[in-house]
Amino acid sequence: MLExxxxxPIRFILAFGATIFLVLNLAAILTMAERKVAGYIQMRYGPNRVGPRGLLQPAADVFKLFTKENLAPTKADLWTFLIAPIAMFLPAALVWIVIPFAPGAVIADLNVAIVFFLAITSISSLGIIMAGYGSRSNFSLLGALRGAAQIVSYEVPMILSLLGVIMLTGSLSLVDMVSNQAGGFWNWHFISQFPMFLVFYIAGLAEVQRVPFDLAEGESEIVGGFQIEYSGMTWGLIQAAEFAAMGVISAVAATVFLGGWQPPLPFLDLGQFNFIWLGLKVSLIIFTFQLIRWSLPRFRMDQLMDLGWKILVPICVAWIFVTAAAMLVF
Amino acid sequence: MIVAFGFLASMSLGCALGVVLSRNVIHSALFMSGSFLGIAGFFVMLNAPALAAFQVLIYVGAVTVVILFGIMFTQRPSVSSFRTIIQRQHMPGLVVAAGLAVFLSYIVSVQEWGGQTEPGQGPQETATFGENLLGVGGPEIFGLLFQVSAVLLMVSIVAAVVISRRKTDEGG
Known part of the structure; x- marks a missing residue:
């Protein structure tokens, strides 16, 4: 029956539908996690009215967003304006199909999974440009140009930072990368590739426009950037896209550098339930993202570009040579 | 398969028509990315995920974004729409399209394709991947092309540095 x-086609469609469903839920839960973490950092409780200790807050948020009216500026380019949130959300959901959750549990085991991840994340800048142009507002266009320039420049250190692990693994497949890190946390790539891990982390923060890099929003300068004209559920979808992108970057970082679903010690192997380890690692990375968001100020545009091009890229190139020399010697 | 093919074909062709027919440059560029995505879908159907990924990475993620950047930086955002003068060159366009159609039909129908090969997932190891890319063991022309493109990229990087260099003094 279950065969x-x-x-x-049925397996793929089911798995993909489940992924979209889970990503939407992930985004909703992350909004609450964000507010809770913010609350505890600022020595208050955060949302605590809906449900036990505020746990049902996301449901209330989504319900509120659905009942709000979707406004669009009269001069807006309506189709571009409305498609933009979807063009931002879909890439973030698509990347999940190449992430291995447990041994043998991956929706599509591509031989070029890393390239697939880079390709899909590069589409999201298109969504930002569409949102900025479609709203026909100067603030939006300014935010969109900032966001797209940032994503395009930080793609370079991101691609370079993955090269070290690709050289060590000899494969572009995420499944191979995870099985390459088997046998305890001392085999994980973040030890031998620590500078690359840091670069990937920083470039990932920039790629999903989290706080030290949220120039595209810049609420004190350009009052919200590309999302200024959005309201109701379209705005909700943009927020969902941002949180889902944060989840995706954390999942890829955990898979490539922190061993994916591999348990930290060999005797902790849980078989099919190893997805718990992946979940723990992803949550840990997301938690550090949130800590950074609530404790650091925003970069200036020139500082952002300097960091990307003058610090991160040279570190990556240097470490590629170190890795190659180490592979040659050992 | 037929359904997927029909969807992808109509998507690429519809978007391609949109590129030509829309009166708004930004819409043209966005339609173009849709057309590129459709072609990437064809590569996926042909079991060539690497080509599909590179198609999306380069054409959708880079070329379209750079075109959009160019349009947005060169036009004032306050203008109500980004219009251009569309050159109406029916006859040369028709000739080019017909020539391309004849050429492609010739390649698909008349040209000998050799033996039937089963489509596969492609090499799993990056070593074989790179060797195939560089044509190791076959004609060595790919290695030359690789080096030529590397030199081209180097020249463009140096040119970008020279152009964006801050002038330290007058006439510097």
């Missing part, structure tokens, strides 16, 4: 579910 039919494992046949190819």
């Amino acid at each position: 039919i579910l494992n046949q190819e």
